[in-house]
Amino acid sequence: MSNETRIKSSFRDPSGYVFREDGRVRRRLASAYLPHYRKLMGSGLYVKLTEKGLLVSHKELESGDSFVVIEPEQVPFISHPYEWCFSMLKDAALATLRVQELALEHGMVLKDASAYNIQFLHGKPVLIDTASFETYVEGEPWIAYGQFCQQFYAPLVLAASVDARLGRLCLLDTAGVALDLAAALLPLKAKVNPAVLLHIVTQAKLSSPGGADGRKAPPRVDKLALTAIAANLREAISGLKAAGDEKSRWADYYTTCTYSDEATAAKTAFIESCLDRAAPALVLDLGANTGRFSKLSAARAIETVAMDIDCWCVEGMYRQAREEGSRHLLPLVQDAMNPSPAIGWALSERESLFERGPADLVFALALIHHLAIAGNVPLPEIAAVFARLARHLVIEFVPKGDEQVQSMLRLRKDIFPAYDSEAFLAAFARHFELVERAPLPGSERELFLMRLKGG
Amino acid sequence: MISRVSWCLFLAAALSHLTLAPAQAYLDPSMGSFIVQAIAGTLLAGGLILKRYWHWFKHKLLRPGGKGDQELDEQ
Numbered sequence: 001m002s003n004e005t006r007i008k009s010s011f012r013d014p015s016g017y018v019f020r021e022d023g024r025v026r027r028r029l030a031s032a033y034l035p036h037y038r039k040l041m042g043s044g045l046y047v048k049l050t051e052k053g054l055l056v057s058h059k060e061l062e063s064g065d066s067f068v069v070i071e072p073e074q075v076p077f078i079s080h081p082y083e084w085c086f087s088m089l090k091d092a093a094l095a096t097l098r099v100q101e102l103a104l105e106h107g108m109v110l111k112d113a114s115a116y117n118i119q120f121l122h123g124k125p126v127l128i129d130t131a132s133f134e135t136y137v138e139g140e141p142w143i144a145y146g147q148f149c150q151q152f153y154a155p156l157v158l159a160a161s162v163d164a165r166l167g168r169l170c171l172l173d174t175a176g177v178a179l180d181l182a183a184a185l186l187p188l189k190a191k192v193n194p195a196v197l198l199h200i201v202t203q204a205k206l207s208s209p210g211g212a213d214g215r216k217a218p219p220r221v222d223k224l225a226l227t228a229i230a231a232n233l234r235e236a237i238s239g240l241k242a243a244g245d246e247k248s249r250w251a252d253y254y255t256t257c258t259y260s261d262e263a264t265a266a267k268t269a270f271i272e273s274c275l276d277r278a279a280p281a282l283v284l285d286l287g288a289n290t291g292r293f294s295k296l297s298a299a300r301a302i303e304t305v306a307m308d309i310d311c312w313c314v315e316g317m318y319r320q321a322r323e324e325g326s327r328h329l330l331p332l333v334q335d336a337m338n339p340s341p342a343i344g345w346a347l348s349e350r351e352s353l354f355e356r357g358p359a360d361l362v363f364a365l366a367l368i369h370h371l372a373i374a375g376n377v378p379l380p381e382i383a384a385v386f387a388r389l390a391r392h393l394v395i396e397f398v399p400k401g402d403e404q405v406q407s408m409l410r411l412r413k414d415i416f417p418a419y420d421s422e423a424f425l426a427a428f429a430r431h432f433e434l435v436e437r438a439p440l441p442g443s444e445r446e447l448f449l450m451r452l453k454g455g
Numbered sequence: 456m457i458s459r460v461s462w463c464l465f466l467a468a469a470l471s472h473l474t475l476a477p478a479q480a481y482l483d484p485s486m487g488s489f490i491v492q493a494i495a496g497t498l499l500a501g502g503l504i505l506k507r508y509w510h511w512f513k514h515k516l517l518r519p520g521g522k523g524d525q526e527l528d529e530q
Contacts, residue, residue: 141488143484145484145491147484198491199491206487206491229495
């Protein structure tokens with residue numbers, strides 16, 4: 001008997017649906033879609049795209065007259081566009097445009113250009129929706145053009161012209177950033193750019209009520225015009241740089257370090273020993289900063305998601321990982337105090353951070369004081385939340401006497417009488433059993449490895 | 456020969472904004488998005504062709520016997 005469970009986000013496209021079976025993600029292609037699928041496979045487009053790492057590869061599991069079931073290469077951790085830093089969204093946008101250009105060359109077209117269809121696999125953006133292709137019909141406009149502009153171009157231009165954090169606006173609407181909203185937020189200097197004027201401002205104007213007459217039949221747009229639009233968008237996006245992206249910003253991250261060499265070595269050794277013990281397949285590093293410790297697990301070919309609230313930390317991690325060709329590190333913007341919620345239809349279209357867990361191992365290094373002191377979250381609450389995320393937990397306790405905590409308390413009243421090592425251990429003991437603990441030399445901090453009870 | 460076909464396509468794009476049957480897809484596009492594509496596509500396609508010609512002339516004038524038409528077409 002089949003144990004097939006349909007993925008909740010897979011309901012929009014009648015071309016088929018994605019489901020989970022035997023712990024694997026698979027895709028069933030419907031009868032009506034098969035001519036397009038055959039063309040994708042037979043035209044050389046599939047080979048071209050998979051060779052270039054632009055489309056996820058798959059194997060056919062079942063094939064009949066009215067359906068095909070494929071199993072794509074599995075994505076270890078699904079991320080959402082509002083969790084990406086600027087360069088990730090930019091690379092995803094460029095990959096989508098390249099796919100569209102190659103599709104046109106092979107007599108096909110992308111029928112959707114959703115940023116959610118791009119995932120980072122082996123460190124690179126890749127299209128995961130094999131059913132996104134349709135046979136090109138001469139003269140038809142690109143139906144996904146507006147979607148591309150809302151999900152990629154508008155947030156990128158906002159992040160480049162106003163503030164790098166505006167990529168997070170995608171969280172407000174699964175359709176992306178409404179073009180009239182983008183036009184309203186952009187400064188005049190950005191709006192006079194020809195590409196912005198065309199793809200955002202004019203499109204927003206013509207798509208607004210009272211804009212173009214929707215009762216008329218759509219105009220013809222030839223293949224050369226579609227190729228030119230994709231090329232123009234690619235050129236415009238290639239030139240974008242996140243607002244405030246200056247060299248000085250990076251210098252601070254790489255030179256500021258609160259640990260002595262001895263403490264760093266001890267911390268590294270402890271984490272390496274935890275990786276040996278827990279033997280995780282997936283690691284989440286909460287508050288990863290520059291990703292120093294995430295890299296330890298990624299270097300062991302363990303899928304590692306390095307999360308930080310600071311988009312510049314994530315930007316730095318991503319650029320470095322890209323330069324080094326890292327295949328197992330996925331940096332994401334994530335606020336531990338306000339993690340990604342479930343959004344979309346029935347609140348189940350895009351999963352929350354918790355729904356994408358638990359991870360085999362979670363790092364919470366130098367994080368707890370930010371949650372307990374800066375965020376006023378009681379220790380038992382923190383422990384309960386970590387129990388939803390982690391089967392194993394490496395956690396660093398930063399006591400009140402620590403310089404960092406003292407600096408946090410300097411300008412505020414100490415309303416945390418229960419914040420101490422004893423209370424910390426009691427709170428976590430409700431959910432976790434202690435496996436190992438080690439002091440951090442030259443400080444009052446301690447490191448703990450814990451295992452989820454009954455996990 | 457470079458871009459004779461492209462010229463034809465451009466002229467076709469410029470002159471043939473005739474109507475089509477509505478697109479059969481699940482997305483809900485706006486007419487505004489289609490019109491922008493028709494206008495922008497025509498202008499940008501013209502630019503693309505001019506760019507290709509410019510490269511062709513540059514190679515012909517500056518590097519006689521350089522890259523052939525076929526190679527340029529492939530770029």
